[in-house]
Amino acid sequence: MIVTVILGLAAAALLGVGFVAQQHAAYAEPLKDMLRVRLLLDLVRKPLWLSGIGAMICGQILGALALQRADVSRVEPLFATNLIFALAVAAAVYREPLGGREWLGAVLVSGGVAAFLVFGQPYGGRVPESVSVVWLAMILILVLAAGLVLAAVRVVLPAKAMLLAAAAGMLFGVQDVLTRDSLVRLSLPGHGPGALVVSWQPYTLFVIALLGILLNQSAFDAAPLRISLPAMTAAEPVIGIVLGVAILGERLRVDPIALAGEVAGLMAMVAGIIMLGRSPFLAKTEQGSYRRPDRR
Template sequence: MIFAIALAAAGFLGLGFVAQQHAAYREPLGRMLHPSLLLDLVRRPLWLGGLAAMLCGQILGAVALSGADVAKVEPLLATNLVFALVIGRIVCKEYLSWNEWLGGVLASGGVAMFLVLGRPHGELPVEPTSARWLAAGAVALVAVVLVRAGWGSSLQVKAMLLASAAGMLFGVQDALTRGLLLRLEHGLSAIAASWQPYALVIVAICGLLLAQSAFDAAPLRVSLPAATAAEPLTGIALGVVVFSERLRLSAGALAGEITGLAMMVGGIVILGRSPYLVKRANDAPDPET
């Protein structure tokens, strides 16, 4: 049941990403990384519909995280790229190429291999005051470095770096969500008195702004693969470091886990290399939608 819920979450996320990218790509490049980008997008019905689908995906993802370890759920959520590609192809009425099918099979097969061989288990609740949460802060710092590195780069590189930073923040968001769910037994007052719910809101908003900025810079095939790869890898790493989740570490299992993750990332990269149009700096925003 958890797997089905996580896959449903990935489907809604893929739908949301497609709708949001189509709306954000029409925005002028000068609004990247500026709050006015979000203020403009909230007036677009297509983007709001995408946001609603994304929220459904996030809620279903939270349900999945309430019943399973982060390292189990994150790889399943990563299949949102496959859903996004299929939905995008249906909307554009185009056929999937062999490379895109190969990318989808590798991404999905990598997820399955990691889950079967890794068998993530043994999660432990973590107090908000634990030093282990510094790992989440370190991830956020790396995201800032990626944003800064992409500032003077080409649009394609900037989109991939911004999307990678967004994916890392989404991974932090998933870890914070799981941490809050594990503390529900202490009551809402205890949760409200901690730093985690407020950090969750800030991380979610920053991740959303980075993702929309990446969508503004380049088409979905350029911007989404990096985010899709960064989120599960970040979530798995935080699951191990923060929540003490354990993976099977025998030689055969470890080799299979690494191979599965490599297949997942490789499939995402192949999907991201589909033909695309380059957005020019003088592209005008579409007043419609």
């Protein structure tokens, strides 16, 4: 368990660093490129964005190692701490101490994660049948994410950023479950890389990851990090936990005391994410960027 926690927190740290670099680069892109592949094609020519993507990929690799050792419900809450690391990076870059809001937000996120793991004690997990009806839960999440994207087209920029970020977080939650499923299949007796190649999960994982990156970069293009990142950070663990239970058959304690602790932990985690997301340090990642004439 200790190794899993270390891997999960290291993954969150790299994700947080990567998101700060990505948003700083994406915010300077014209709004007309949102939700278009052209946005990614422009960003790949920016060294800062590439370094952010590199950090994110390294974080995802460590996250995959954590998911290989433990259930999604046990690992997902650890990923939610990426916002704390993003805040720390912003504070270090601008050489200003953290204030009371940042410390309280950090305590809420960290305490919420700890409470959920202590009270929930996630366990179990299995590989579902490829054609099992439980995969309909994943399809439902993808439909809901698509609905958020369609709604984002018709709203003002701050709401657009939050909706796109939430949709990206939902896709990243699906990605985490597919990663866990693929790794478990790979470890089964009689299974190996060959069996994984002929299954649909790895290919779906790749498509979901690309769509998630396009959505989160579009959110970063639309608004500062304080608006876009909290929605994504909150959506990913919630969706990952829900799908881990629905698809992979993971279990949480459901007695009254445990259930109350789990709910309180998740509520504290989300409240802390929102509080940290409003930190003025994260707002400073937009300084040095500029608004193109079409940014309105």
